[in-house]
Amino acid sequence: MEITRGSRMLLTKVAKDIKSPVLDYGSKNGEIAVQMDCFFADHNIANKTDIDPVKCFYVSEINEVTTSFNTAIFTAQYSLEFNNMLIEEIMEVLPLKGELLIIISKNYTLNSIEILPWKWKVVAEDNDFTIISIVKSKHFTVNRDKYLEDFTVKTNNIPVDLITDPSIFSNRELDRGTKALLEKVELKEGPLLDIGCGSGVIGIVASKLIKGKITMLDVNLRALKWAEHNAQKNNTSDYETIPNQGFKELGRKNFYQTILSNPPYHSDYSVAKEFIEEGYKMLKMGGTMWFVVKKPNWYLKKFASVFGGVKLIEHDGYSIVYGEKRPIVKKEKEKKTTKKHQKRMESTKKRRI
Ligand SMILES: C[S@@+](CC[C@H](N)C(=O)[O-])C[C@H]1O[C@@H](n2cnc3c(N)ncnc32)[C@H](O)[C@@H]1O
Numbered sequence: 001m002e003i004t005r006g007s008r009m010l011l012t013k014v015a016k017d018i019k020s021p022v023l024d025y026g027s028k029n030g031e032i033a034v035q036m037d038c039f040f041a042d043h044n045i046a047n048k049t050d051i052d053p054v055k056c057f058y059v060s061e062i063n064e065v066t067t068s069f070n071t072a073i074f075t076a077q078y079s080l081e082f083n084n085m086l087i088e089e090i091m092e093v094l095p096l097k098g099e100l101l102i103i104i105s106k107n108y109t110l111n112s113i114e115i116l117p118w119k120w121k122v123v124a125e126d127n128d129f130t131i132i133s134i135v136k137s138k139h140f141t142v143n144r145d146k147y148l149e150d151f152t153v154k155t156n157n158i159p160v161d162l163i164t165d166p167s168i169f170s171n172r173e174l175d176r177g178t179k180a181l182l183e184k185v186e187l188k189e190g191p192l193l194d195i196g197c198g199s200g201v202i203g204i205v206a207s208k209l210i211k212g213k214i215t216m217l218d219v220n221l222r223a224l225k226w227a228e229h230n231a232q233k234n235n236t237s238d239y240e241t242i243p244n245q246g247f248k249e250l251g252r253k254n255f256y257q258t259i260l261s262n263p264p265y266h267s268d269y270s271v272a273k274e275f276i277e278e279g280y281k282m283l284k285m286g287g288t289m290w291f292v293v294k295k296p297n298w299y300l301k302k303f304a305s306v307f308g309g310v311k312l313i314e315h316d317g318y319s320i321v322y323g324e325k326r327p328i329v330k331k332e333k334e335k336k337t338t339k340k341h342q343k344r345m346e347s348t349k350k351r352r353i
Contacts, residue, residue, distance in 0.1 A: 001050075003031050006075060006103040006129045011035050013124040014101060014131055023069040025062060025090060032073055041065050043167070043221045046245045058243075060221040062089050070095065075103045081166040085147040087116070091134065092142045100134045153201065155182045158208045162199050162230050167222045169198040169262075178202060178262045180318040181292035190257025193217065193282065195275055197241070200227030202260050207236045212257065214239040219246075246271065247278035256282050259289040269298055280306050283325040290322040 003011070007027050015036060022038035024030060030049020033040035033056075040049050041057040049056060057065045062072075072090045076083045090100050102120075106128055118140065124131040150163050153174035164171040170178070182205050190212045194203035197216035207214045214236065216227045221243055228241045244250060259279045263272045272291075276299075279289050289307075293299050296312060296319035303310035307323030314320075 001029065001031060001034065003035070004028055004075075006105060006131075007032050007035075009124055009126065009129050010073065010101065010103055010131055018101065019070040019099065021067070021069040022071045022073065023065065023067075025072055025074045025086070027073065027075050030056070039065070039067055039069060044219060045221065045243055046219045058221060060225040062086075063093050065093070068095065069098070071099045071101065073101045073103070076105070076108075078108060079166055081147065084116070085144070085166055087134075088142045088144055088147075091118070091136055091140060092144070094136045096136055096138060098136045100136075102132050102134070104130045104132065106130060155179050156205060156209065158205055160201055160204050160230075161233050162201060162226075163233070164199050164226050165222065167220065168226055169223075171199070174201060175262060176316060177292045177294070177318045180315045181260065181262060181290060181320055182206075184313050184315050184320050185258075185260060185290050185322075186288075188257050188288075190284070190287075191215065191255060192258040192260065193256045193279070195246075195259060195261045195279065196264055196271075197227045198223050198262075200230045200241075202262070203227070203239060204231055204234050204236050206258075206260065207231075207239060212238070215242060215256075216240070217242045217244050217250075219244065246274040247282065250278075250282065252282050254282070254284050257284055257287045259283060259287070261290075262292050265294075269302075272299070273302065276302050276306050280325060285325055285327060288322055288324045290320060292318050292320050294318065296321050 010032065022036060024033040024038055024040045026042040026047060029047065030040040030051055033049055033051050039055045040051055041059055041062060043060050045058050059065055072094060074086065074090060094100060118134050120132045120134045122130055123133045147165050148163055149172050152159050152161050155174060178201060182202065187206060187210045189210050192206050192212055193215045195217050197203055197218045200216050203214045203216040216239060218224050224241045224243055231239050261275055263275055283289060291299055299321040300310050300312060303321055303323040310321060310323050312319060312321055
């Protein structure tokens with residue numbers, strides 16, 4: 001396994017001095033947990049590791065981890081707010097004198113440490129990475145509520161109350177692409193899947209517009225926690241939330257009338273490809289799949305090849321690409337006959353007459 005440089009620095013320069021038990025919170029593919037043979041936790045179920053499943057916790061928050069540890073290791077993410085929220089959550093569950101080690105990429109996340117409210121010290125450093133340590137003292141306090149956003153959005157004349165945190169896509173307002181999709185989609189009664197549901201806004205609005213079970217699915221357990229909370233807050237009745245990576249073992253062939261998505265962007269389109277190919281199988285005959293995207297070219301080609309046709313609506317700077325599952329009409333193959341074969345057929349016909 002190739003190890004990212006920040007993790008390697010921790011393993012070579014810091015690991016020998018740390019106090020077990022240790023929990024690695026979300027290193028890439030659990031690479032630190034694999035090398036140290038320690039506990040691993042993450043809220044993204046796509047971040048799979050090769051370590052003993054007994055030592056792995058996929059949780060929406062670290063306080064759901066059912067083992068205690070003296071040291072936690074955290075690789076800082078891109079968003080400052082998101083980092084600080086996760087750091088507070090980790091500090092809260094550490095025992096007194098427990099240590100949090102944070103791996104920070106200087107080009108990516110350095111600012112995070114400049115506003116940390118606790119005493120910290122650098123334990124290792126090179127040109128690209130800094131590893132800092134925070135030890136939990138008895139003066140430690142947290143205020144996790146300050147990260148929560150509580151707001152109301154209005155689309156299709158439907159007000160929706162949402163609570164989110166910085167780990168959620170568009171956590172302060174309704175994304176304009178999502179709004180464009182909701183304004184243009186033509187919904188029919190029947191089961192609907194909101195794939196990559198985030199805060200749950202698409203599924204919640206859809207549930208006010210049509211009858212039928214609403215499935216909200218996401219790979220991020222924090223997103224699902226908020227989708228569940230928001231669905232209840234908005235009195236959504238017939239819904240379910242499913243943690244899943246794409247359509248892995250969903251097993252609902254020919255089930256959904258509608259699939260909607262504001263898909264995550266990945267430059268290789270790997271996730272979108274799975275959503276479209278596997279989603280097609282989950283649609284009923286006559287069912288439709290609607291995606292909202294910024295750049296439609298790849299999606300238009302993909303929908304056309306999977307659905308045998310594609311439509312496009314441009315709205316408010318976004319592209320809504322959609323397709324309908326229709327019966328495949330097989331063209332009758334013309335039977336090829338050689339001249340010799342034709343002559344033989346004709347003479348047999350004559351003989352019969
Ligand atoms: C652009 S956000 C859209 C969120 C929400 N639907 C909205 O419109 O506000 C994409 C969502 O897809 C989720 N996601 C990314 N990869 C996924 C995968 N492989 N399977 C399921 N969900 C995924 C992300 O966690 C994120 O919540």
